[in-house]
Structures are given as structure tokens and as C-alpha cells.
Amino acid sequence: MLGFLLHALFASVLSSLSLALFSPFVTLRKVSYLGEALSHIAFAGIALALLLGLHLQLVTLIFVVGVALAITWLSRRHQLQEANAITIFLSVSMALGIVLISLRRGYTFDLANYLFGNVLLASPGEIWQLGILSAVNLAFIIFFFKELFYLSYNADMAEFFRLPVRAVDRAFIILLAANIVITLRAAGIILVSAQLILPAATAFNLVRRLDQAVAVSALVAILAAVGGFALSWWLNLPTGANIVLLEFLLYLISLAFRPKRGS
Amino acid sequence: MIKISGVTHSFDGNIVLEDIDLELAEGEFAAIIGPNGAGKSTLIKLILGFLPLQSGSIEIDGVPHHLWLRQNPMGYLPQTEEFDRRFPATALDLVLLGLAGELRIGRRFSKSHRQKALEALETTKTAHLASQQLGGLSGGELQRVFLARAIVSDSKYLILDEPEASVDLPGVQSFFELLKELNSQGKTIVTISHDLNILTSYCSFLICLNRTLHCHTQTELVNAEIIQKTFGETVRLIEKEY
Incomplete structure (x- = not known):
């Protein structure tokens, strides 16, 4: 029983932490809508894996990374507005997912676990995955901090000043997609994007430097994950929803500490 | 030396720069x-590699400009720069971007980089x-x-694209004094400007552009007739007091 609980707690903390580490960059680069879309696009990947009877996470990961790169390529090469490209792929992926699920008649699949997340289902293997993901995220942020900082500031100017931002941007998009797919079962399709935005939104109300914002985001995520898990244990409530609500509560509290503009 | 040869550029079939x-x-x-619409910014964007060359060539120090830009730092001050005013960067962070090309990928700025900035x-x-955070700077401070x-x-x-655009009038003169000082230290400066009074006071070389090149010569050799021809209408030179 204790081992089962610890697994669920680790899954909550690590999935929230992974997303929170990326959160300041997603917020500054204003790609939160892309994060939201990718979590929904994953639905088509899941449906495709189920239809083909292939490894669910691997197929979803390849599908989501492929679509994420297609969105950035389309908006850059064909001057299609990124928001429009995202909306097109989001709608088409959802439609594709529904058609593929319908084709797999007679198959019982608990979609609710993917829609809202369920940390209780986390296996030791998945906890290892989430742990490695958090470590990779942290290493990526530390190593490419300068590039990510100026990429978030203004990608065109960063490129003009000879920073290899295109390669870092591509790596960022691939890792963002990987974060969404790997945390999906713990965080949920519907709730994952909230965990990509709220920690940074809270952090930027409290601190003014990007490195500090990454640290505060991580702290917010850990607090909300532990609190959310405790609440779900005591009150028998869904963990993913608790985490999001606690992160929102922390965000509301942080508003009181928000520095005045220009000060 | 910057050498531009036979450059023609068009957007959606409309020729903006010709030969x-x-x-x-x-x-x-x-x-x-x-x-406005004479192709000034387009010419600068072509030199800086922001736009691909459609025809002709641009060489910097005898090397095709895109190769030169890959290997050398270029000073550039855009007319406006898109960024979030609440972006968590200080003025020093912004200046350090100018040195970022000197560092290998993943390397941090050193103490000497900060000193240089x-x-x-x-x-x-x-x-x-x-x-200071960028959001707290005025337009003039940001420009500097x-x-x-x-x-x-x-x-x-x-290379500067209308540097006076976001500076108040008294600031324009001191800004150009600063440019003059940089020029006297050996820097080659190219600036777009609408302020003919300022240009005749500070610039040594005038490029009159309106899709085609109307003149490119020493400032003192340019007369009102050439300027009028460039602008294609009657131009009134108004004496400004700074």
C-alpha cells in the first residue's frame, strides 16, 4: 500500500516538475497555445497506436513531434500564421482521433484516464521515465540557457547576432512535445496545459529574472503536487484536478506580490 | 567596403529596388x-541578410555578404524591435546579446564580456x-x-534604421554627436533618416533613393534639386531648433 502511494506521489511531483521547468519559456515565447494544442493532438496519436496495436507512448510521441514540427515548418515556410496552423492541426487531429477510435469497434478504452490524468496508474517504469524527463529538461535548460533566453526575447534578433536559435528552437519544440506525451497519463490531456502556464505565471509575479523564475516555477509545481496529492488522499478527489486548482490558488496569492509596472 | 551591384528587389511583383x-x-x-516606400529599409535588410537577394550581389570586404555576416559581427540598430516590455531582461542582458555570436553554443558570458558590455x-x-529592467526604460534610453x-x-x-524615430528632439542631436564620435574612431556608419537638417550636419555621404538610386556622393555635392528629384515632389527644408 505504501509503495503504491509513493509511486503515485512521485508521479504527481515529477510530472508537475517536468512541465514547470518548461513553463517560463512556454510563457515568454507565447507558445502556451501550442502546448494546449499538442496535448489534444496526442489524442489522435493514442487512437492511431490503438488501431495499429503498436506501442502507445512511442507512436503518440512520434505523431505529436511530427505535427509540432509540421506546424512550425508550415508557419515559417508558407507564411501561415502560427495560430491558424495550430488550429488546423488541432481540429484535424481531433477529427482523426475520433474516426480512428470509431474504427476500432468493440475495443474498451478508458479515455477518461487520458483526458483527466490518473497518477494511481503510474508504474515504476513510468516513474523512471518522468524522472529522466525532469533531468533532461533541467540539463537542456542549464546548457542552452543563453540561447533559450534570447530565443524567448526575439528569435530574429538572436539569429542576427549569430546565435544558433533555429536548432535550439527545434530541440525545444521536440522536448515540449515529449513532455506533453510523457506526462499525459499523469497530468491528463485537458489539464496538462494549465501546468505548463500557471507555475511561470506565478513565478513572474514574484521574481524578475528568468533563472529565478525557473526555480520558483519548479517550487510552485512541487508544492501544488504534494498538496494536491495529499488532498486527493484525504478527500478522495482526483489528483490532477487538485494540482491545477492549487497552482491556480498560488497564482492568485502571487498577484498580491506583483511588482508595479515600471518600478 | 560595402559593394552593392545590380540589386533589384520586388515584393509580390512590385519592384521596390531597381538595379x-x-x-x-x-x-x-x-x-x-x-x-516612404522608397526601398530604404529593404536595402538595409538586404545588406544585413534579413531578406534573401533576388538578383545582383552584395559584398562586404570583398566577401559575399551572407558569408561575411556568418563570420563577423555586424552593428545594427533597428527602427523598432519586437519584444515584450515585461520580458525579464536588464539593459546589460540586452547589450550582451551583441556578444553572443562570439561564444560557442551552451557557453556562458564571462566577466570580461560583462565588462565589455x-x-x-x-x-x-x-x-x-x-x-534596470527593459520595461522601465524610456524610448530614448532604450534606443541608446x-x-x-x-x-x-x-x-x-x-547600420541604423531611423535611429531618431523614438528619440525626442533634444535627444536626436546628442545621439548623432555620439555617432559622429564613433565615426571619428573609424566606424563606417550607414543610417536611414528623414531629418535632412541633421544629415547635412553630420553625414559625409548621401545616398538618395527612390526605387532607383538618384545620387550617391559626398553630402556637400547634393543640392536641393537632387533631393527634390528623389522625393518626387516639392520638399521644404524646415530649420529645426534642438
């Missing part, structure tokens, strides 16, 4: 003038703003911080 041939010697303080801020008289970023890498060239 431009131009040579800019080292040490010049050149100004590009012309009416502070010196650039000192040159543009904004060292006291080094730790951008200038510090443009000169921090010690590029021999400095």
Missing part, C-alpha cells in the same frame, strides 16, 4: 534618404541603467541601450 549599384568606402558616415553602455551614456548592443562587438560597420 542598385553602390560602393561605400570604409570610414564613411553615410545617410540613406528618400520618401558595461563599457559599451558607458559609451552610450547609459551605464547607470545596466541593471540598443546602440550599445550594436557597438559592443567592435564591428567596423554600424
